Amino acid sequence: MYCTSIFVLLDPASSYHWYTGTLSMLHSLAWFIIACRSDPGTVTAGNVRAHRALYACDGGVWPEKMCSTCKLMRPARSKHCRVCNRCVARHDHHCGWINNCVGLGNHRLFLAFLAATTAMAAYGAALGARTLLAAADRAGVLRHKVYDIHSSRVQLVSMPRAYVTRWLLHVYPLGVACTLFMCAATVLMLLFTAYQLWNVAAGKTQYEVYRWRDLYVQLLDEALQRKQQQEQSAGGGAGKQEGGESKGKGGGSR
Incomplete structure (x- = not known):
């Protein structure tokens, strides 16, 4: 053509x-x-x-x-x-x-x-x-x-x-x-x-670029999950502590 x-x-x-x-x-x-x-x-x-x-x-x-x-x-x-x-x-x-x-x-x-x-x-x-x-x-x-x-x-x-x-x-x-x-x-x-x-x-291949990207996303997700777990555990511990303090105050008032 x-x-x-x-x-x-x-x-x-x-x-x-x-x-x-x-x-x-x-x-x-x-x-x-x-x-x-x-x-x-x-x-x-x-x-x-x-x-x-x-x-x-x-x-x-x-x-x-x-x-x-x-x-x-x-x-x-x-x-x-x-x-x-x-x-x-x-x-x-x-x-x-x-x-x-x-x-x-x-x-x-x-x-x-x-x-x-x-x-x-x-x-x-x-x-x-x-x-x-x-x-x-x-x-x-x-x-x-x-x-x-x-x-x-x-x-x-x-x-x-x-x-x-x-x-x-x-x-x-x-x-x-x-x-x-x-x-x-x-x-x-x-x-x-x-x-x-x-x-x-x-010094890298196209497949390696994708592998490194997937690894980065995986590590980032794992880090976010650990952070959320730490925040949840810290929030749960604070809630228990506040509950214990309120019970102590209630017993003292009696």
């Missing part, structure tokens, strides 16, 4: 984008296939000891735990994926894009796929905008010739952006839609890639 709506508008001087754009798409597709077919780091009976030695359990976020499905002692930072039906070492997340888990074995490949796809989307957005504006310029939509009666000269006057936008939507609706889609994809891919790189720089 992008090729039939954008590439066909390229002028002869920009025909090389046929090749560079195709290479960009093939580059992203290659990393996509590699990420789809890669092993995320499946934990098996043959390598579970090595994975457990790589990341030790801490008894807190990563307690000693047996996987009820794989019948293996889970290494720290691992997770059993219900979709893939396997335990994955240093599990990050299950990606629906590649229909595969992202873990110790393929995290670098997944980052390469993200980088290639982000570059392709940015390239497509920039090329689409440039090509559509060039087509509008060739049609004389961007600038009109106007005769200036004061200078007796013909001048080029830029047309309002709203007028150019309406013209593009009317003449090249599919090209505008593809360009806007590539712009949105670029923003989303940049945000997700930045989030992944942030986690890598911090």
